[in-house]
Amino acid sequence: MPTPLPAPYLVAVSQPAAQLLGLTAQQVADSLDILIGNAVPAQAQPLAAVYSGHQFGVWAGQLGDGRAILFGAAATPGGPLELQWKGAGMTPYSRMGDGRAVLRSSIREFLCSEAMHGLGIPTSRALSVAGSDQGVMRETVETAAVVVRMAPSFVRFGSFEHWYYRKQPEQLKILADYVIDQFYPEVHASSNPYQALLEEVTRRTARLIARWQSVGFMHGVMNTDNMSILGLTLDYGPFGFMEAFDPDHICNHTDQQGRYSYANQPQVGHWNCYALAQALLPLIGEPEDAQAALDAYQPAFAAELDLLLHAKLGLTPLDAHADHDRGLFDAMFALLQANGVDFTLFFRRLGGLQMADASADAPLRDLFIDRPAFDAWAQQYRQRLQAEHSVDADRQLAMNRINPKYVLRNYLAQVAIDKAQQKDYSEVTKLLAILERPYDEQPEHEQYAALPPDWASHLEVSCSS
Ligand code: AMP
Ligand code: MG
Numbered sequence: 001m002p003t004p005l006p007a008p009y010l011v012a013v014s015q016p017a018a019q020l021l022g023l024t025a026q027q028v029a030d031s032l033d034i035l036i037g038n039a040v041p042a043q044a045q046p047l048a049a050v051y052s053g054h055q056f057g058v059w060a061g062q063l064g065d066g067r068a069i070l071f072g073a074a075a076t077p078g079g080p081l082e083l084q085w086k087g088a089g090m091t092p093y094s095r096m097g098d099g100r101a102v103l104r105s106s107i108r109e110f111l112c113s114e115a116m117h118g119l120g121i122p123t124s125r126a127l128s129v130a131g132s133d134q135g136v137m138r139e140t141v142e143t144a145a146v147v148v149r150m151a152p153s154f155v156r157f158g159s160f161e162h163w164y165y166r167k168q169p170e171q172l173k174i175l176a177d178y179v180i181d182q183f184y185p186e187v188h189a190s191s192n193p194y195q196a197l198l199e200e201v202t203r204r205t206a207r208l209i210a211r212w213q214s215v216g217f218m219h220g221v222m223n224t225d226n227m228s229i230l231g232l233t234l235d236y237g238p239f240g241f242m243e244a245f246d247p248d249h250i251c252n253h254t255d256q257q258g259r260y261s262y263a264n265q266p267q268v269g270h271w272n273c274y275a276l277a278q279a280l281l282p283l284i285g286e287p288e289d290a291q292a293a294l295d296a297y298q299p300a301f302a303a304e305l306d307l308l309l310h311a312k313l314g315l316t317p318l319d320a321h322a323d324h325d326r327g328l329f330d331a332m333f334a335l336l337q338a339n340g341v342d343f344t345l346f347f348r349r350l351g352g353l354q355m356a357d358a359s360a361d362a363p364l365r366d367l368f369i370d371r372p373a374f375d376a377w378a379q380q381y382r383q384r385l386q387a388e389h390s391v392d393a394d395r396q397l398a399m400n401r402i403n404p405k406y407v408l409r410n411y412l413a414q415v416a417i418d419k420a421q422q423k424d425y426s427e428v429t430k431l432l433a434i435l436e437r438p439y440d441e442q443p444e445h446e447q448y449a450a451l452p453p454d455w456a457s458h459l460e461v462s463c464s465s
Contacts, residue, residue, distance in 0.1 A: 001046055002037030002069055003089025003099065005132035005144055010035070011107065011420060012428045014114050016436060017127045017150065020076045028128060036130040036146050037069070037088030046071045048091035052165060053158030053225030054275050056259055059165070063158065063225050064093025067101060070154070081150040083127070088146050100136045103129075104417050105465030106145035107428055109236040111416070113149065115408045115435035116233050121211045122204075123233040124151035129428070131420075138464045143421075151232055155179060157276040158225035164279035176283055179229055194283035199293035202273045203300045204231025209269040210304035213262070214312060215404060216242030216343040220252035221463065222260050222268045224275045238461040241407040243452055244340035245333070253462040270297045311402045312347050313381070314395035316388050328380060335377055339368045342451055344407050351399035353378070354392055355385050404438035405449050411456035412448060 010032050015025040033039035040046060048065035069088050073080045086109070087101030101109075106129050113126035127148040134144045155175070163172035180187055180197055190196035208231045212219065219226070220238035228234040240251030247263035255261075260268060277290040284290045309329050310317045317325070336346060349364040361378060368374040385395070408431075416427040434445050442448075 001089075002040065002071075002085055004038040005036055005088075005134050005146070008032055008036035008038060008130050008132050011103070011129040011131050011145065011425045012110060012432060013128045014110070014126055014432060016117070017114065017125045020078070020081065020125070020150070021074050021127070022076075032130060035128045035148055036132065037085045041072055044071045048093055049154065049159065050093060050162060051156050051158040051225055052162040053156070053223050054161070054272075055223040055225070056255070056257075057271075060223075060225075061165075062093070062162065063095075065091055065154075066094040066097045067091065067099045068149075068154070074150075079152060081125070081152060082154060084149050084154060086147045086149055087144060098136065100144050101147065101465060102136050102138055102142040103131050103145040103420060104142060105237065106131075106147045107417050107420055108239075108413050109147050109149070111413055111428065111431055111435065112236045112239055112408050113233075114432055115438065116217070118436045118438050119215055119404055119407075121215070121217070121233060122208055122231055124149050124154070124228075126150070151228070151230070151234070153179070153183065153228075153230055154234070155229045156225050156234070157227040157229065157272055157279070158223075159229070160276060160279040161224060164282065169282045172279070173283060176280065183230060192284065192289060194280055195285075195289045195293050198273075198277055198280050198284065198290060199296050201229060201231065201276065202294055202296050205269050205273055206266075206297045206301035207231065207304045208233065209266050210301050210308060212265060213305060214308040214402075215407065216245075216262070217407075218242065218249065218251040218260070218262050218265065220255065220260055220461070222265065222272065224272050227269075227272050227276075237465050238463055240410055240461060242343040243409065245336035245343050245346075246340070247333070247337065251461060253460040254464075266301055269301070270294070273297055308402070312350075312399065314351065314390065314399045315384065318388065321384065321387065324384065328377075328384060331377055331380070335368070335370075335373055338373070339370055341367045344404060345449070345451065347403035348400070348405050348449070351396045351403060353381070355382055355390060358382075400441075401439050405441065406434050406438040406445070408435060409452055409456075410459050410461060411452045414456070414459055 010029050013025045013028045018025045018028045034041055046069045048069055050064040052062050053060055068084045068086045070084050073082045090099035110126040110129045113123055116123040129145055129147050131145040135141045136144045184197055184200055187193045187196035218240045226235040238252035248261050250258045250261045273294055277294055281290055354360045365371055365374055416431050419427045434448050
């Protein structure tokens with residue numbers, strides 16, 4: 001059961017998430033006692049789920065919903081969505097934790113869930129954030145908040161690892177059969193459905209991480225207990241969006257080794273699938289069959305990323321150009337890194353490049369310190385565009401649908417958090433509205449697309465949440 005919080009107040013509701021439930025934002029807002037966990041919906045039987053996992057590459061044993069409580073499911077046009085409180089108090093799996101979440105991290109999870117959805121990237125959703133002035137001890141005393149989040153399922157790789165390491169094959173099978181019946185019914189047609197399940201999860205994970213890479217998203221804590229069995233982005237903590245491009249960037253201050261750096265994410269995704277394969281082995285049978293399923297990762301990742309990169313550059317993937325294009329992409333990333341170019345601004349401005357008129361390059365070119373190096377790359381890129389008779393206006397339209405103008409930069413979240421801590425929630429709502437349509441120009445919000453201010457370079461995000 002959730003533990004009530006004193007004098008709750010509403011911080012924000014996501015209108016599109018409310019709409020999924022067939023509710024207006026106002027109807028959701030009117031249910032504040034439910035949103036904060038002070039009232040339990042009629043007939044709900046709240047529960048916390050157990051799972052285990054590998055944290056930073058090391059077996060961590062039993063974890064579980066230490067501060068998440070499932071309180072129901074709602075029928076939606078896309079199928080049932082489970083609803084959880086995050087931060088509503090202790091559960092049997094809270095271990096040393098207090099079962100709470102702070103306003104700061106709750107606003108970050110709320111905004112990023114909805115921002116990822118706006119970007120078209122598979123994710124759990126967030127319906128609301130509600131707060132209370134009850135103090136919560138982190139590095140300093142902060143205040144409590146509860147996010148209501150939604151997903152078809154919150155089952156994780158670690159949910160399977162749990163029963164495997166506990167040596168409880170019957171429970172493992174019940175869980176796998178449930179996941180197959182509910183979410184992967186097509187694998188029943190396979191001669192080895194559990195192998196087919198692993199292969200499909202492996203593919204979805206590979207594709208998800210390619211999508212992350214394509215927008216510069218870094219999860220920060222890709223432990224196996226944070227990996228969704230549905231290939232959703234899950235458990236937002238010290239995430240970040242790439243700004244000055246550096247493949248070795250580590251968004252999580254706690255991750256000193258850089259295990260979850262931008263460049264490592266694809267490999268770690270694969271490693272996590274190995275952990276899942278190990279757990280499913282009693283059901284799959286032969287290690288070779290599990291290995292065969294895992295072998296789907298690399299090609300699925302490479303194919304998805306290749307498609308995305310072509311789209312980001314407004315190019316049609318053509319076999320005849322495949323080698324040349326890889327060279328073009330590599331040279332581009334090397335240039336972005338050498339010049340510390342802002343990832344989001346680069347791709348968005350690249351859409352404005354004119355094939356026949358380099359004098360229009362200024363806004364793009366200005367992002368580089370080494371302008372001659374940019375000019376040399378741009379010349380190669382123009383030649384490639386000419387080779388496929390690209391049309392400037394059409395290309396820009398298409399590129400603007402894949403290169404977001406607005407992402408949840410850490411400093412934008414921080415400004416909204418600072419205001420919210422002063423009881424002004426307007427910036428959370430405003431940011432949410434902008435991030436719901438990240439591909440639209442929204443000229444009135446131009447400053448939200450700008451480079452981070454100087455003070456933002458001191459921002460550090462850790463696991464503390
Ligand atoms: P995370 O890395 O944030 O996904 O959390 C790892 C594990 O710690 C999960 O089992 C969480 O439920 C648990 N956890 C994190 N913070 C708390 C907290 N404040 N109280 C109880 N459990 C927590
Ligand atoms: Mg987690």
